[in-house]
Amino acid sequence: MNDTARNHILVDYPRDCWYVVATAAExxxxxxxxxxxxxxxxxxxxxxxxxxxxxxxxxxxxxxxxxxxxxxxxxxxxxxxxxxxxxxxxxxxxxxxxxxxxxxxxxxxxxxRGPFVWIWAGTPGGERLRPPPATPWLHGDGWTSVGERREVAASLQVLHEHYLDLSNVVAMHPEMVPPGIEALPPLEDVEVSEVSVSYRRELPEAPLAPWEAEVTGLDDATVSASFGRTETGTFVTPGLHKQTYSIIGATGPALELVRTHGFTPRSSGVTHVFLQISWRGASVSPDIGKQLIEVFHAMADRDIAVLETVQRCLDEDPMPRRYVNVKADRAAVRARRILTAMVEDERGV
CATH class of the missing domain: 2.102.10.10 (Rieske [2Fe-2S] iron-sulphur domain)
Incomplete structure (x- = not known):
């Protein structure tokens, strides 16, 4: 089956998967x-x-x-x-x-496990075949995390595809882009297994963006220097997306960030999003938790507005419409295939 045909299948969500049902604090x-x-x-x-x-x-x-x-x-x-x-x-x-x-x-x-409570609502007994995904960065080893829960009127697939292609950041979140970088490098390094997809991207050296300077806690003399950055994104399971962002200085990582999304379908077109922002670094701002949650909350507001519009457009299309993929969609297309295959397998297609 080609990708065009797959685009026209209603990809619901697989049930035989661990999903985040709540935070431990809830x-x-x-x-x-x-x-x-x-x-x-x-x-x-x-x-x-x-x-x-x-x-x-x-x-x-x-x-x-x-x-x-x-x-x-x-x-x-x-x-x-x-x-x-x-x-x-x-x-x-x-x-x-x-x-x-x-x-x-x-x-x-x-x-x-850590801040998340995972639930198995699929085939009874199926939970014995696989544990929930490991998330060591959410509980210990020098990491600190803050988080929030949102509800998004968009499907599981729409959310995963969005976060597996961050080339939209230049258009949607220009304040997040380091000075002098006008486009993210092409997505060349994509790894695929039977059930997961990951990508890696290195950015050219550039000075710190204002938000980066605030959260790193670096002094004024150091802030003006140029830093490299490494970004990764991983479709871990249908219920978990992991994204890392490392700012690299002359002697190693100045700051490591992990953005964790627990994606849990409420229904076919509505998804609970359990967001955790985790960090560690040799020098960070004393207010980094508050600063990061403000930055990424604002990003999430814009992301959600776009994602809910995308879902609404999909729902309004009277007939399946063909949308064209580009190179930056490589990881997203692979994840779509995995989700489709899992749903089809559960339906016996």
Whole structure:
């Protein structure tokens, strides 16, 4: 099947994948209700600190369990008082001595790692075949992170393709581009495996952009020097995109940044984005966390406006339209093929 034909397939999202369902800070004793992969989920932290995730629907009637209350580590539906344990088993109901045999709601496997809580909402048992992706830069080894969560009215594919081609930065975010660089170098170094795509790009030496000078914490004499930069982007899984940006001085990296996106479909055309900005460096501004989140929040605002417009245009097209690829799309096209293949495989196509 050629790329034009693939462009015309409705690429939904694969279910058999670990996705970020919440940040660790969001899940406490109370209920955290979230819709992921067109499924309503309720999360809550147990007395031993573990996290339970259940389908947010009572097995008796279609009422959210998150609208009920807790009794120790049990969740009690607010409609008829049906009570469930952390495995989803229906353990009691006030109107009779015992609940219907084998009655339960689905419990989802979850893994808490660093700032992210991962959920497996795909084929039951499939989570045993692969763990959530490793993210060591989000928890330790000299890294510090800040983050936020957004909801974007655009599909998983639209988001991945956007962040695998940052040639748009010159047009969309000119203040981020180092002085004297009018276009990003061609995307030549692209690596592809069966399930992942990554690229690497080196920028020519140039002075620091104002935002770079602010966050690096370098003195005025050093700021005027020229620095090299290395940028990478990786489609790690359908649920995770990793982007690195290193500013290289005469003696090595002056600052290393990692922008991590947890992409989680809420539905076919709406995606939760869990953003983490991580950094380490020999010399950084004392306010670097606040500065970085302001810079990348502003970038995300503009990105989201464009991405939601792209999605709206796709939805409005009465017939599939052929859009032309250029060299900068190499990584994005590869990721599209992987997503398409995963969806087709799950559908048995």
């Amino acid at each position: 899940v406490g004793y109370g209920f955290t209700a979230r819709r992921v992969l067109d499924t309503s989920v309720v999360l809550f932290r147990l007395s031993d600190g573990a996290i339970a995730a259940l389908e947010d629907r009572c097995a008796h009637r279609p009422y959210p369990l998150s609208a009920g209350h807790r009794e120790d580590d049990f969740i009690v539906c607010g409609y008829h008082g049906c009570t469930y344990d952390a495995t989803g088993r229906w353990v009691s109901v006030r109107s009779q001595d015992n609940p219907p045999s084998s009655a339960r709601v689905r419990a989802f496997p979850v893994v808490e």
